[in-house]
Amino acid sequence: MPGLTLLATGGTIAARSRDGVRNTSDGVPGADVLDRARAVWGFEGEVDVRDVAGVGSSALTVPDVLALVEAARAALTRSDGVVITHGTDTMEETAFLLSLALGPAPVAVTGSQRAFDDSAPDGPRNLAAALAWASDRAAADAGVTVVFADLVLPAIGVHKSATLAPEAFTAPGRGPIGHVDESGVRRHAVPPVPGPLLEPGTTDLPRVALVPQYLGADEAEIDAAVASGAQGLVVATFGSGNTTPAVTSALVRLLDRGFPVVMSSRTGSGAVSGLYTGGGADLIAAGAVPAGDLSPWQARLLLAAALAPDRSDHDWATRMRRWLADAGAGPRS
Numbered sequence: 001m002p003g004l005t006l007l008a009t010g011g012t013i014a015a016r017s018r019d020g021v022r023n024t025s026d027g028v029p030g031a032d033v034l035d036r037a038r039a040v041w042g043f044e045g046e047v048d049v050r051d052v053a054g055v056g057s058s059a060l061t062v063p064d065v066l067a068l069v070e071a072a073r074a075a076l077t078r079s080d081g082v083v084i085t086h087g088t089d090t091m092e093e094t095a096f097l098l099s100l101a102l103g104p105a106p107v108a109v110t111g112s113q114r115a116f117d118d119s120a121p122d123g124p125r126n127l128a129a130a131l132a133w134a135s136d137r138a139a140a141d142a143g144v145t146v147v148f149a150d151l152v153l154p155a156i157g158v159h160k161s162a163t164l165a166p167e168a169f170t171a172p173g174r175g176p177i178g179h180v181d182e183s184g185v186r187r188h189a190v191p192p193v194p195g196p197l198l199e200p201g202t203t204d205l206p207r208v209a210l211v212p213q214y215l216g217a218d219e220a221e222i223d224a225a226v227a228s229g230a231q232g233l234v235v236a237t238f239g240s241g242n243t244t245p246a247v248t249s250a251l252v253r254l255l256d257r258g259f260p261v262v263m264s265s266r267t268g269s270g271a272v273s274g275l276y277t278g279g280g281a282d283l284i285a286a287g288a289v290p291a292g293d294l295s296p297w298q299a300r301l302l303l304a305a306a307l308a309p310d311r312s313d314h315d316w317a318t319r320m321r322r323w324l325a326d327a328g329a330g331p332r333s
């Protein structure tokens with residue numbers, strides 16, 4: 001059995017530049033990226049390389065990522081662990097979908113902020129670290145992680161927090177759970193790893209809208225989301241879970257007719273709650289589900305997975321609350 005499978009999807013780690021502009025849709029194959037990474041710390045383990053896509057991550061769709069999930073699922077039957085190279089722009093969403101589908105399987109996602117042909121690239125070291133992590137016992141039950149800039153971050157809660165800096169990812173309140181550098185692999189925390197929520201073979205997810213809060217927001221985006229066929233809605237609230245009076249009223253009306261509404265905060269750190277009347281308290285009283293410390297983007301995918309078709313149990317809210325509790329993002333009932 002080969003040690004690892006590398007699934008290459010493109011992104012800046014494979015991109016070449018011309019006149020200062022990067023092209024992520026005409027990148028180098030995974031084998032070339034792997035060669036450079038092997039040179040960093042002399043990784044000699046066996047790696048089965050598969051090029052599954054060759055695009056910037058902003059061009060990926062949910063069905064594309066669900067196809068990647070299936071490729072990772074198949075790879076896990078042939079190898080001890082999976083490493084995925086991926087653009088950084090949507091890495092936090094892909095890593096989260098992988099964790100919703102695969103639970104505790106050892107999958108490390110990485111990429112770079114600098115192009116393959118940069119004179120001081122960060123990609124080879126990031127991939128070297130991901131290979132070292134995924135082939136180490138420490139990764140065996142840690143689930144999906146993002147390995148980047150020497151840090152090992154859990155997929156749940158990971159967030160791209162810098163546009164260009166090589167230290168591109170954080171997971172406030174949740175990570176890093178480990179480090180990989182010249183001294184080797186160190187794991188110093190056990191992340192909560194809920195069991196899979198997505199059924200094997202899922203090829204698409206129901207449409208879920210994301211509605212942002214901003215000074216003076218009214219119900220226009222909510223109306224547009226419902227009119228466009230959304231089957232659920234995540235509101236990126238102010239602070240600890242608040243919304244404008246107009247948005248609170250519109251969401252309570254939706255909840256009263258059984259429309260799924262989930263709360264997440266636009267702050268980037270900490271959990272949402274029902275602390276204030278006129279906002280979070282009213283939404284939770286009407287049946288909105290608070291998504292703990294999940295970002296609006298990860299909460300959107302969680303709701304979509306909880307609403308996914310072909311489930312015998314149709315209670316999306318129960319499924320979400322159970323998963324959130326197992327993820328350390330909600331109360332245990």
Ligand SMILES: NC(=O)C[C@H](N)C(=O)O
Nearest residue numbers: 011012056057087088089
């Ligand atoms: N650093 C990167 O990989 C950004 C790139 N635009 C991508 O997400 O594919």
